[in-house]
Amino acid sequence: INGEGEGLLLFKGGTVCDDGFSANSAHAICKTMGYSAASHYRHGLIYGSFQSRKRIGLDDVVCSNYHWASCRSTPNHNCGHHKDILLTCYGTGFKLINSRGSFVTGQREGLLTYQHGTVCDDYFNYNSAHAICRVMGYSSAARWRHGYIY
Numbered sequence: 383i384n385g386e387g388e389g390l391l392l393f394k395g396g397t398v399c400d401d402g403f404s405a406n407s408a409h410a411i412c413k414t415m416g417y418s419a420a421s422h423y424r425h426g427l428i429y430g431s432f433q434s435r436k437r438i439g440l441d442d443v444v445c446s447n448y449h450w451a452s453c454r455s456t457p458n459h460n461c462g463h464h465k466d467i468l469l470t471c472y473g474t475g476f477k478l479i480n481s482r483g484s485f486v487t488g489q490r491e492g493l494l495t496y497q498h499g500t501v502c503d504d505y506f507n508y509n510s511a512h513a514i515c516r517v518m519g520y521s522s523a524a525r526w527r528h529g530y531i532y
Contacts, residue, residue: 388422390429391467396439399461400425406445407453408469414450416496416517418473427464434463476501476518481532489524493532503528 391398391411408420427433441459446452477485478492486492494501494514511523 388468388470390433391469392436393440396437397433397463397466398443399438399441399459400465400467401459401461402442402444403467404445406447407443409448410445410450410453411443411469412471413448415471416475416514417471418475419448419471420469421472422470424468425465426468427462427466428468433466436463438463438466476514478518479532489520491525 403423403425405420405423408423412418412420438459438461440455440457441461443453443455445454475497477495478490479495480486480490480492506526506528508523508526511526515521515523
């Protein structure tokens with residue numbers, strides 16, 4: 383899922399079945415992936431053989447609130463791929479800002495923030511940078527650096 387597009391929900395390479403899935407489940411998963419919340423979810427087999435060749439990796443995703451820690455699930459399933467979750471999330475929580483505090487768009491460098499705070503560089507690496515850039519709708523990170531620049 384990039385931006386606000388709908389995507390097939392995968393967990394460890396497998397699809398996620400809709401049994402027990404609710405708005406709480408959708409919000410908890412979107413928040414865990416770095417988005418603000420879920421805007422929509424549904425089930426279906428729309429990606430053809432790409433989807434049907436995958437194993438079903440998670441079922442009975444039941445969440446009591448919008449946080450992943452409140453969720454329970456099982457890797458055992460009783461589903462077909464027609465019940466795979468398709469999820470739409472919005473708002474990344476991640477933002478790039480310039481030295482004036484304005485949002486940066488396009489291929490530009492900026493200070494990485496998350497939910498109005500800065501992001502520490504402890505254990506941060508190119509894998510982190512690429513993952514965050516993809517969540518923000520970019521294809522990858524061109525580069526990253528740390529320090530007191532802004």
